[in-house]
Amino acid sequence: MNVAPWRRLWRQVDQAGEVTALGYVLAIGATLSISWLVTLKLGGAGVVAPHWFYVPIMLCAYRFGRLPTVAVSLLAGLLTGPVMPDHFSHGVAYPQVTSDWVSRGIDFLVLGYVMALLFRNLRRQRDAARASLRDPLTGLANRVVFLDRLQNALARLERAQGIVGVLFLDLDDFKAVNDHKGTAPAMSCSWLWPTACRPGCARARPWPGCPAMSSP
Numbered sequence: 001m002n003v004a005p006w007r008r009l010w011r012q013v014d015q016a017g018e019v020t021a022l023g024y025v026l027a028i029g030a031t032l033s034i035s036w037l038v039t040l041k042l043g044g045a046g047v048v049a050p051h052w053f054y055v056p057i058m059l060c061a062y063r064f065g066r067l068p069t070v071a072v073s074l075l076a077g078l079l080t081g082p083v084m085p086d087h088f089s090h091g092v093a094y095p096q097v098t099s100d101w102v103s104r105g106i107d108f109l110v111l112g113y114v115m116a117l118l119f120r121n122l123r124r125q126r127d128a129a130r131a132s133l134r135d136p137l138t139g140l141a142n143r144v145v146f147l148d149r150l151q152n153a154l155a156r157l158e159r160a161q162g163i164v165g166v167l168f169l170d171l172d173d174f175k176a177v178n179d180h181k182g183t184a185p186a187m188s189c190s191w192l193w194p195t196a197c198r199p200g201c202a203r204a205r206p207w208p209g210c211p212a213m214s215s216p
Contacts, residue, residue: 021063024060024063028059031056032053032075032079036080036083038052040084043087043088044086044094045081045096045100046085046087046094050080050084053076053080057069057076057111057112057115060072060112060116061112061118061119066116066117066120070109073112073113074105074108076105077101077106080108081102081105082095082101084101086100150164150166
């Protein structure tokens with residue numbers, strides 16, 4: 001089974017902000033419950049290692065940071081500890097040795113905290129990389145991206161016949177409108193005018209007050 005399309009779809013949905021905090025909370029709760037039930041049905045923590053509990057810990061570390069991840073790790077440690085038997089024999093549940101589930105809970109805590117720190121650093125790097133290619137006021141691509149797209153379009157034009165178009169829109173008093181009425185009214189025209197063009201056009205703000213679009 002090719003999982004690459006599903007990874008791309010998840011990445012796009014997550015970047016678009018469509019996976020809300022509530023969605024992550026539901027996913028974490030569901031994976032905790034399923035992990036506990038699977039471990040219990042398979043015979044207990046002494047029969048099968050409860051590795052499924054790493055999934056909700058990783059989800060929480062990715063989305064919510066350190067403190068919530070510590071809480072989920074503690075909950076996972078409790079679910080695989082006092083409330084989880086070590087094994088069953090003739091229908092009788094035998095409890096785990098205290099040192100076993102305590103050490104497992106510590107493993108959950110350490111892993112969750114380290115992964116939360118790792119995801120935080122990766123998120124900062126990702127945000128910094130995005131910010132270096134975006135105009136801070138409008139969110140459109142900046143001059144670096146605009147020139148790169150334009151150079152690529154011109155390079156394609158040299159290899160094959162076609163047309164490359166660049167449309168500039170000069171907004172008078174853009175800063176004044178933005179300062180007095182907010183970003184939404186000022187950006188309404190710069191977001192609406194590219195809708196008439198075909199997909200693949202690059203929208204950018206290469207110079208202050210001058211949104212532009214290059215069409216391959």
